[in-house]
């Protein structure tokens with residue numbers, strides 16, 4: 335998709351809050367909006383197809399989004415270790431280059447498929463649909479998608495997931511929800527990660543939560559440390575509860591309702 339149609343985020347026509355009428359590439363503002371709408375409509379079509387397939391197979395899919403390095407893969411590895419004996423799990427990894435994250439996931443024994451987006455800065459529903467076919471997914475399972483590290487573009491692309499989960503790590507600063515509101519608006523859950531580092535930082539947790547709730551009052555926030563394990567049980571309970579609702583015919587232990 336990125337190959338044939340100029341992509342919306344490749345433009346830089348909002349400077350100081352003022353939209354220029356013509357982009358440097360020569361594309362007018364109205365043409366740019368039409369292209370964006372066409373891209374998103376096409377994506378939404380594939381997202382609906384994915385969602386329909388997932389519902390039919392009883393697969394609970396989550397889309398993990400964040401800036402680079404906030405801890406997505408670390409969280410996934412720890413989550414898989416905690417849940418894989420109870421629920422079949424698979425992972426789709428998105429990065430511009432390398433299959434390092436898929437390899438990290440495979441060390442747990444869970445199948446993982448790496449998508450390389452090249453210059454693309456997000457996964458789209460078409461790519462994910464293909465990856466789902468290749469993974470040979472089990473019915474009544476949990477499917478994680480780790481999106482390309484980027485707090486902007488992945489917000490606009492529905493992949494067919496049940497929920498977007500945004501990860502904010504405490505090393506990134508409290509202001510990220512205000513600066514990148516779309517991402518915090520479309521997410522249902524925020525994992526505040528690397529809380530083990532709080533004693534060494536000036537990061538103000540209540541300020542960050544205040545900003546996040548300003549953007550999305552319904553956001554479910556869980557404070558965790560993926561490396562130390564703090565808060566992970568609350569995240570696992572939330573996952574089990576969501577899985578149980580998506581896949582009601584299978585019982586898991588200790589699901590929190």
Ligand SMILES: Nc1nc2c(ncn2[C@@H]2O[C@H](COP(=O)(O)OP(=O)(O)OP(=O)(O)O)[C@@H](O)[C@H]2O)c(=O)[nH]1
Pocket residue numbers: 400401402403404405406407408409435482483527528529530531558559560561562
């Ligand atoms: N102190 C601390 N470090 C963490 C925590 N979670 C992740 N890290 C570290 O943060 C770094 C990045 O973690 P990743 O899991 O690779 O982050 P990611 O979001 O998957 O990164 P990309 O896929 O590149 O966007 C690694 O060095 C992790 O060990 C945490 O809870 N506490």
Ligand SMILES: [Mg+2]
Pocket residue numbers: 406407408435480
């Ligand atoms: Mg990663």
